[in-house]
Amino acid sequence: MxxxxxxxxxxxxxxxxxxxxxxxxxxxxxxxxxxxxxxxxxxxxxxxxxxxxxxxxxxxxxxxxxxxxxxxxxxxxxxxxxxxxxxxxxxxxxxxxxxxxxxxxxxxxxxxxxxxxxxxxxxxxxxxxxxxxxxxxIGFTPDHPHDWTLLVGDETALPAVAGIIASLPQDARGMAIIEVPTSGDRQEIRAPLGLEVRWIHRNESSAGGGPPGQLALEAVKATVPLRGVVHAHLIGESALATGARRHLVQEWGVPKRNVDFVGYWRHGRPATT
Ligand SMILES: Cc1cc2nc3c(=O)[nH]c(=O)nc-3n(C[C@H](O)[C@H](O)[C@H](O)COP(=O)(O)OP(=O)(O)OC[C@H]3O[C@@H](n4cnc5c(N)ncnc54)[C@H](O)[C@@H]3O)c2cc1C
The missing domain is CATH 2.40.30.10 (Translation factors)
Structure with a gap:
């Protein structure tokens, strides 16, 4: 990736x-x-x-x-x-x-x-x-002017998403979608006023039995496309990162160069080292 x-x-x-x-x-x-x-x-x-x-x-x-x-x-x-x-x-x-x-x-x-x-x-x-x-x-290195920042991740990405949000300028606008196993895993994140933080708790979802990241991917698909230039950073389980990228490119029309995506781990596969 x-x-x-x-x-x-x-x-x-x-x-x-x-x-x-x-x-x-x-x-x-x-x-x-x-x-x-x-x-x-x-x-x-x-x-x-x-x-x-x-x-x-x-x-x-x-x-x-x-x-x-x-x-x-x-x-x-x-x-x-x-x-x-x-x-x-x-x-x-x-x-x-x-x-x-x-x-x-x-x-x-x-x-x-x-x-x-x-x-x-x-x-x-x-x-x-x-x-x-x-x-x-660091992996978050947007190199183009943009109107919106879109951050998407599962629990392995929570430390990264929290760190990126803390480093954004106060006038940043956009959205972070973070899926965690339980509501007790939420962390306090002070985001710029224009950046909405959406939490998804797997244990509270009727469809919560799937692999981590599936609900975050569904949430991306259910989100109304942001109008203007988007920079997206998609991290976490591999199918979340690749699936969200595919959706943003194919359905939202976000240019591929505006989408960074990293599979942090793969369901059912240990890291190779
Ligand atoms: C840049 C980067 C930053 C990361 N930051 C963090 C971080 O801050 N905190 C963090 O917890 N992880 C983070 N990760 C993910 C972490 O590296 C992986 O989850 C890693 O596989 C965990 O190693 P392990 O030895 O515990 O499991 P492995 O030996 O790699 O895997 C054993 C089994 O567990 C499964 N598995 C691995 N991770 C998970 C998981 N989270 N949930 C469910 N099943 C899993 C695998 O699919 C495999 O079946 C990051 C990854 C990257 C690339």
Whole structure:
């Protein structure tokens, strides 16, 4: 899927540690990471790759190359038994004054009731646990004048949508559609007056049994097209991101270059690293 290149050139791997663990809502665990004094806050949907030791690994071995492709080639060349797990996450808050970063993890299970390695790490985490951190920059980079901002996402996108909204100018206009598992997972988001935030709670929907993202996609399809130039940022489960893009391009007539879309995860498929 299309992602504009914005990876920072000056980044380093950081060996971070868990400072605090908080169950902030029914579906989210927030880990506050320490040791992040060097990380510059980038706002918006600032994201990172996190590296976790696999079961049976005594040490967390991080790549030494930091180039966008270099670290990954080095990772692939490392025998699987020594490779860490790698997953992408959003920095919900970056506080250089205390050297802390908050990451909000969705605690999800697959159909057999198994947690993914990242969700498992978050659920079992305690202060002192170590994990690797690689800065990935921001993904929200509209490069054209527009009248409306349209943000659409599921729960994995909530940290990114909240960060993007906090970074928008006060005169921004548009809409954010955010699907979360339960009403208890809503977070307070202070949006510009002209930006409507619509929440969808899966547990309250009669059609709520489907994979995450389906209700948000239905909501996009039920929305009256915004008149004027739109910039859309569509993130979350892959079928939501691609389905919403198709709808906006085919039914609303939004030019493809005005639509950024990123599948954050795929239903039924673990991340490949
Ligand atoms: C740029 C970016 C930013 C992201 N930011 C965040 C973030 O801030 N918070 C966050 O929680 N996630 C975020 N994600 C999504 C996260 O990387 C994936 O959900 C990841 O697959 C979780 O890893 P895991 O090890 O827990 O599960 P995996 O091992 O990858 O998957 C195991 C199983 O769980 C399923 N699965 C994975 N994620 C979910 C889910 N959320 N709900 C239901 N089933 C799931 C998979 O389909 C698979 O069947 C982001 C992804 C990207 C690309």
């Amino acid at each position: 299309r992602r504009k290149k914005n990876t920072p050139t000056d980044r380093q791997f950081t060996m971070a540690h868990v400072r605090r663990v908080e169950r902030i809502s029914p579906s989210f665990v927030r880990l506050t990471l320490g040791g992040m004094d060097e990380l510059a806050p980038r706002g918006h949907d600032h994201w990172c790759r996190l590296f976790f030791a696999r079961d049976g690994q005594d040490t967390l071995q991080l790549p030494t190359r930091t180039g966008e492709v270099g670290w990954y080639l080095q990772y692939l060349a490392t025998p699987r038994a020594r490779r860490p797990w790698v997953r992408a996450y959003t920095c919900r808050d970056v506080r250089p004054d205390t050297g802390e970063v908050d990451i909000d993890f969705v605690i999800h299970e697959d159909e057999a009731g198994r947690l993914g390695p990242a969700a498992q790490f978050a659920l079992a985490a305690s202060p002192g646990d170590r994990l690797g951190f690689l800065d990935q920059g």
